Amino acid sequence: MSKAQLNRTKIASLGSDDSQCHILHIDMDAFYASVEVRANPSLAGKPVIVGGTQGRGVVVAATYEARAFGIHAAMPMSRALRLCPQAVVVAADHAQYAEVSRQLYQILISITPYVETLALDEAFLDISGSIKLLGRPVEIATKLRAQIKSQLALTASVGVASNKFLAKLASTYAKPYGLLLIPEQKKIEFLHPLPVGALWGVGEKTEIKLKESGLNLIGDIAKLPIETLNRIVGEGVAAHIYELCWGIDDREVVTTEVEKSIGNETTFGEDLFEATEVEAQILRLVDQVAARLRNRDLSAKTICLKIRFHDFTTITRSKTISSYTHNTQEINQIARQLYRNLNLQRARIRLIGVRAESLQPTNQANFQPTLDQPDLGWPEAEIAVDQARAKFGVAAIKPARLISEQD
DNA sequence: CAGAAACGGTTATGCGAC
């Protein structure tokens, strides 16, 4: 955790007015590692690292005992083991974490249907409509944590605030296994002493730019004229973080999350040289991606190939086709062609990735009439129109040219 | 009729989050 610690007494002095705080952020503590310890109680109290066991792996999660040695997520495993040779390393078991995540989700939607999942171990809740029935925000948060503890035998931290950004910040500073309320009238007092890196969207690069301009704390940015900030980080980022600096975040809790892309990538134990090997790996990845597409009844219009070389430079190449597909052979041809177009001569390749973008549900996807093939797909489109009309009435769909003012 | 300007899609890259 690189974010500076906030003094605990300061946090305690924030008060208990939760009247405008309708957003909860739930964050499971050291999630993957905790699930592993739960599955194998002999690990309790030990430094446990979840991550790649092969030569080139990184730390995916670590128990707090391991973090005490300075170990954190994304750290190369080799370095982690130098810091703590006695650590127990466990390979990640994604299927198991997904199952626990599903159970967590069931608990969350028993509180409110307005649940936005951010990751397997993290979610926002909008409890505006639940307060009458279930109590004040802090009561709901307290009960929720107890329920997670008793039903899942895992601990969660919860942030309570008036918007998503503040709620997420609150859970971060509540960790581990805490609850933090940021009362609306105390938000500036809480926010301004924090380091700029605590802003959502400010990562390594942006942080460097800000620090070079002498901006270390959120309060420093807040005092700036927006034009100055524009020059430092660019207009888009500036507008975003300037609002956050004043505790303003209008983004709503969004429940329906349809995937916008699906991909798989692999770092190899040893670099690849041979074209035949590379193409075999591309096929393997394509097969995974296509299977996931079909599993979700999705089809893709854009296929993206990613290659990372021995020196860590990374390139991507993509191709958009005129129709949608989830067919392994078709996607493989596109991905392989993207690779061949590179004309690599025995380059040392450490990673290959394949990603499907511009997704559509398959039942609406395959019939895109294009300029290339003006007639293709119209029969199916008409069937779809017929079905929609049966459902919504004949007036529901008509050619654009026939739409008049009173429609 | 040629060219400017606006526009939307594609392609590539980069950043950030967990």
Add this chain to the structure above:
DNA sequence: TGAAGTCGCATAACCGTT
């Protein structure tokens, strides 16, 4: 010093249309 895997979003250059 050695750097995973997945995903979303922003930006910029380029391109063909209008």
